[in-house]
Amino acid sequence: MPDKPDEARRRSHAADLRGASRLVIDATKKVTDVVESMHRTIAGGPEILGRPLELPVRGVTGIAYRSIRGVTQMIGGAVDAALAQLAPVLGDSVPGPGRAAVVAAINGVIGDYLVETQNPLAIEMALCRGGQALPRDTAALARAVPDASDRIAVFLHGSSMYDGQWTRAGHDHGAALARDVGLFPVYLRYNSGLHISTNGRAFAEMLERLVVTWPVPVTEIVLVGHSMGGLVARSACHVAEELGHGWRAKLTKLVCLGSPHHGAPLERGGSMIDLLLGASRYSAPLSRLGRLRSAGVTDMRFGNVLDAHWQGRDRFAPGRDPRGELTLPEGVACYAMAATLTPAPVAELASAAGKQQRSAALRSDGLVPVDSALGRHSRTALALGFPAANQFVAYGTGHLELLGRTGVYDALRGWLTTP
Numbered sequence: 001m002p003d004k005p006d007e008a009r010r011r012s013h014a015a016d017l018r019g020a021s022r023l024v025i026d027a028t029k030k031v032t033d034v035v036e037s038m039h040r041t042i043a044g045g046p047e048i049l050g051r052p053l054e055l056p057v058r059g060v061t062g063i064a065y066r067s068i069r070g071v072t073q074m075i076g077g078a079v080d081a082a083l084a085q086l087a088p089v090l091g092d093s094v095p096g097p098g099r100a101a102v103v104a105a106i107n108g109v110i111g112d113y114l115v116e117t118q119n120p121l122a123i124e125m126a127l128c129r130g131g132q133a134l135p136r137d138t139a140a141l142a143r144a145v146p147d148a149s150d151r152i153a154v155f156l157h158g159s160s161m162y163d164g165q166w167t168r169a170g171h172d173h174g175a176a177l178a179r180d181v182g183l184f185p186v187y188l189r190y191n192s193g194l195h196i197s198t199n200g201r202a203f204a205e206m207l208e209r210l211v212v213t214w215p216v217p218v219t220e221i222v223l224v225g226h227s228m229g230g231l232v233a234r235s236a237c238h239v240a241e242e243l244g245h246g247w248r249a250k251l252t253k254l255v256c257l258g259s260p261h262h263g264a265p266l267e268r269g270g271s272m273i274d275l276l277l278g279a280s281r282y283s284a285p286l287s288r289l290g291r292l293r294s295a296g297v298t299d300m301r302f303g304n305v306l307d308a309h310w311q312g313r314d315r316f317a318p319g320r321d322p323r324g325e326l327t328l329p330e331g332v333a334c335y336a337m338a339a340t341l342t343p344a345p346v347a348e349l350a351s352a353a354g355k356q357q358r359s360a361a362l363r364s365d366g367l368v369p370v371d372s373a374l375g376r377h378s379r380t381a382l383a384l385g386f387p388a389a390n391q392f393v394a395y396g397t398g399h400l401e402l403l404g405r406t407g408v409y410d411a412l413r414g415w416l417t418t419p
Helices: 005-009 012-042 056-090 096-116 138-144 174-182 195-211 228-243 246-250 267-276 284-291 296-298 353-361 406-417
Strands: 126-129 151-156 184-189 220-226 249-257 333-340 391-395
Touching: 005 228, 096 296, 151 174, 151 228, 174 184, 174 406, 184 195, 195 228, 195 246, 195 296, 220 228, 220 246, 228 246, 228 249, 246 249, 249 406, 333 406, 391 406
Parallel strands: 151 184, 151 220, 220 249, 249 333, 333 391
Antiparallel strands: 126 184
8 A cells, every 4th residue: 555645545537437337327228128028018918818919019129129228338338438538637536435425335235236247336345444445565554554553453334334434423433442442443344235255255364364464463353343244244253264264263252233133124125025026027027126236235134144045046036044053153252232213211111021022122223123133033043142241232222323322332342341
């Protein structure tokens, strides 16, 4: 990484424009496919009569829609080539948080597609400080982090987010823990549209390189994941165990803030919409649009963290939870925090018998149910078993507010201060 901070963060305006134009062209072609399919279905005639007009309609519409696709492709190629030529003129600049947030959101929704189509907007995984990717060379890394300590805390953001969003309402858990606990904060940036297990594997390998190149010998690693970040951290632990990574022995604590260990209703709702749209031949073409959502999104239907949870399966097809027994990493103090929009415990919840009944009565944080965030499951094999003392429920708190609430930080600090 260059010694000048801004140089590492500069972004070509032409690359952004090329990425955006490719998305527009791709979207136009996808919508054209849907419209053509609906046109054929509707104009083909009634099913009861054997759809007598289907062949004539197919012949006429085929020519028209092929022409639309051809023109669209031609325009896209011309725009892409022109922007490539204009790159020196358009120049570059240091991107602000607004651009980063938009690109992170796009990656969360269609990040796997961006990688597949080699779109310049696809996010590359990196360990960061102050919004800059840390260098992988030992000497350059020593210059980038002259105050490096032997105790590292890595913070993993959630779906459709980026590393800069750990700062909320003027508070950053990482900076606060550096001040109060002495942990050196490093932030992971990743494409949340890829499979969670894909990101977990890449993160595990990145941590292995970091330990080798870190300026001082690493004695302790702590992982703190928000939302999807907690699942990526768990996935990385399993990969490290399989491959015998050295960093795994240095891992002492794993903290999951609002992580959907057993999935989130939003993705289950998306799966149900796919099913309903496919029930009628007239609406079936629209289900193709739903299939554009990323692998990272569909992984959160059940909380997939391993390759085996999705490989060999149609990730859009309805079905039962494919996961088998999966335990928390051994020899690591694991903590789970859930948020709920329910105000600080109301009387009927406080008097309810048993934690399971109380958590079932609580509202979610707007995205993740309390039981899912705490790793609880009706099937014993899938229950993660976070120790009772290592669980915390933040009342009157939304999903993103886990990043900035004082009570949340107090609990987090207490966990990471405990030997």
